[in-house]
Amino acid sequence: MKIFKQFKQIKNKILKSKVYKQFGIDLGTANTIIYVKDEGIVVDEPTYVSRNIKTEVVDKIGNNAKKIAGRKPNFIEIIRPLKNGVISNYEMTVTMLEGYLAKISKNSVLQGKAIVCVPSGVTQVEKRSFFNVVSDIGINDVYLIEEPIVSAVGAGIDIFEPKGHLIVNVGAGTTEIAFVASGGASKSESIKIAGDNFDNDIIEFIKEQYSIVIGETSAEKLKIIATSAPNDKEEITIKGMGTANGLPQELVIVGSQVDAAIRKNIDKIVEKIKIALEEIEPEISADIYETGIYLTGGGANIRILKQRIEEEFKLKVTVAEDPIHVVVKGMAKIFEDFDKYANIIVPQYMEY
DSSP: OHHHHHHHHHHHHHHSOEEEEEEEEEEOSSEEEEEETTTEEEEEEESOEEEETTTTEEEEETHHHHHTTTSOOTTEEEEOOEETTEESOHHHHHHHHHHHHHHHHSSSEEEEEEEEEEOTTOOHHHHHHHHHHHHTTTOSEEEEEEHHHHHHHHTTOOTTSSSOEEEEEEOSSOEEEEEEETTEEEEEEEESOSHHHHHHHHHHHHHHHHSEEOOHHHHHHHHHHHHHSSSTTOEEEEEEEETTTOOEEEEEEEHHHHHHHHHHHHHHHHHHHHHHHHHSOHHHHHHHHHHOEEEESGGGGOHHHHHHHHHHHOOOEEEOSSGGGHHHHHHHHHHHTGGGGGGGSEETTOOO
């Protein structure tokens, strides 16, 4: 019976029409974004998977899986297959990407080329995991590009210009700090302080100050609303569980309290930027005085981050337009002139 089923699956693949597409894949800790050339963004969903523990079958991915986080039955587990910007659960990452490709394929077998972004400073093993996970979903030609480089391209920077630019890409799992000049990164660093840390800071702050426990999803929503508001006076109502009696409770938080909760980790990022600036070449340092600092990624809109960088360095800080999608915007530009960017992408056959 099992052999017959496998034969049927192979037969169905053979009979399906093959479609060639070019993909840009931003496989992030919090969100997975897939761009297809000439079609635009076709997937923009959380990097979440829900699995039935009894049957070991994945029943939901993306938005549907995240919606039940904290509200699931006891036989369902919620899995976040990436941690700190790298693949921590290979099997679930493949399953999730297969699910997204099934939505895109429309009963066709997808083949083609893919550019996948990776954090700077990842190990050879971690790079190979990104290559393999995309190959395992049936895409033939896979290329890697470092996240701060493609972010710079997406932010509209001419990376081939003989002038230094400082990119700070704040994601959920990592913050990338990179100096880009003359077609590549002259210095880059990936630190494990980012959006998920801010969420945990907020959870701990509310628990310590108000004896109320909130979930990760609530903390993330609170962070986004409070830190992206025009000022720190914004009032947000949150709900959680009282630690003293275990009963549902409601609380009104203002933006300044959220700023205070995440301030410690914001300052750590600012300190890392300071160290990086102290270690670069004098010519690039002179360029940064003119070009300033570019913020990209999901955390770029955090008001207090921009304020603290401006206060500390007295430099112009530019938040990229639509910063959460800046990586796939960069990939779109690369696909328009693939040969031009050949030196900054890593082909699959390259050995590490």
